[in-house]
Amino acid sequence: MTLRPLPPAAVARFRADVERLVARGSDGATVTEPVRLALAVSGGADSMAMLRLGAAAFPRRIVAVTFDHRLRPESAEEAAMVGRVCAALGVPHHVLCPSAPITGNSVQMRARDARYAAMGAWARAQDMSFLLTAHHADDQAETLLMRLQRGCGLSGLSAIRAVRLDSFGVVLRPLLGWRRTELRTMAADSATPFVDDPSNDDPRHDRTRARALLAATPGLDPVALAASAGFLAEAEEVLVRHAERIWAERWHGPDHGLSIAAESRDLRRRLVRRALAETRVRLGIMQPAFERDSANVEALLDALEAGRSATQAGIMVRTGPKGWIFSTAPPRRSL
Template identity: 50%
Template sequence: MDIDRDTVARFARGLDALAGGVPQRLGLAVSGGPDSLALLLLAHAAWPDRVEAATVDHGLRPESRDEALYVGEICAGLSCPHSILPVAVAEGGAGLQAEARWARYQALGQWAAQKGLDAVATAHHADDQAETLLMRLRRGAGVAGLSGIRAVRREGDLLILRPLLGWAKAELVEIVRKAGVEPIDDPSNRDPRFDRTETRALLARTPWLEPAPLARSAAALAEAEEALEWMATRFWQERAVRDGDTLTLDPSGLPPELARRLLARALAAFGAAPPRGEELSRLLAALGRGETATLAGVKCTGGAPWRIAPAPPRRAARPWDETTGR
């Protein structure tokens, strides 16, 4: 399972830059598809004594257990420790893929904590990034959403690294082919029920929609998002003042996007769940007109400055009096 030295060096440099140094113990999420098998082969070739793999068994297909065992056999051939993490995927309102994702990262986080791993790497690549960007463009996402898949992210206490975002899927498939490893074919990747499957088909039949430039755009937008968040933090420190149950916020002279971010932080300061984009836009417009509006249990009053406080409890309705009809 030898891999070209230059290819391994490229991977090692990328992960080193991503993590600010190679983690002492690195976990790998390996499903058995060509992407995650390439991640396994590259990481093991670079640091054979530092990596450990896990396969999450979602139990959504009859073959999933055998596929997890197959990954274990490949890991055994590399002398790489491997764990199978069975999860139960709830049928919630977020959709099957979203629920599976939540269960997957919960399991990986527990596994990483038990094993004392510094981080867990996943095999998301440039084609995944391009698909994500197109899907979010279709939904009208803002800068944060169009940033796509983050190269470094935290899910609770779990540090997630995506060292393959600059790699094309074709490159990863070729690494696995040359290593003589047979990847698992997951039919859910072709299931038309999922938006990502449709987007993948669109990319395949549209030659001018090249994944690499789209992925670079997502990376540029991620840098823009980081800059906007840095500025929002600075203005929050300068312009938000809390006195007991009331927070005053001065948005004067700020571009709408920064005012939006400060307003979202103000709502979060009172425990409000993150509002949908349209809700936040309507609230922002109302405050700009000097009006008062309530969202997620928080009362917001426009003017100079804005005043934000918990909304008073709603008055209970009087019981109906059958005698008076009132």
């Protein structure tokens, strides 16, 4: 396999992007030793370009991992193709597979969950602190449009985070400032093979429709949309830190009163979700299911603002002299 070299300016740009995110992902601590980087490489043009950039910018410091979803007959050969390129570059390569077939509704979401779970477990076992994915500006713009359509709040509109803490370590997205076209051109010009996943053109998927909207609307600039998502993510980080301070100061347990009625609606939303989750853990409540980061608590907040008690997720919340009190919801009356 004969691979042509990449433009030095692109390699330098990628190196700077990764080093900036590594510093952020290290909580501002000085990184004194070279870190090992795990690259999630699917075989698509974006991730193959990232593989080439990583190998050039951080020689002998990267490892590639491919998750074979086993959703298409061609996937095994695509993973093998990634392995051949890695061998030519001298990059260690690992192939992971799902522990059980990915089936049912929302296959793309199930596939994503299975992929991150497997890669996270692998990275943890390999003692890798950073996992890099090839999400780029066009992905970010598409995600922002999808979240706007769903009526998401600030957290959702922050879209794809450049730095995300995960159970095993830190996920970095160093290509969020890069366009899909420049990555694809880079792969082609460097004689780097890649594959096109046909599911990316399936109109049944929300992302495919968002991509088509961007392509048909020249006035929508993906780079500008991606930048907006980045600014929203910065605002989200400020609110998260502020909510953490309030929580540390005012949460003393479910029955001690959480005094947050005077805070903004957004902060009340975040803190009441956290209080519900904490109370469920303390009281051993498992049902009904509750998603702390995405649960709709608007009706609960409306009731509390009006001075009424309300129940959600198996918890009754009522107003008290020291704030909102959380307790087990009474059993529902049978008809």
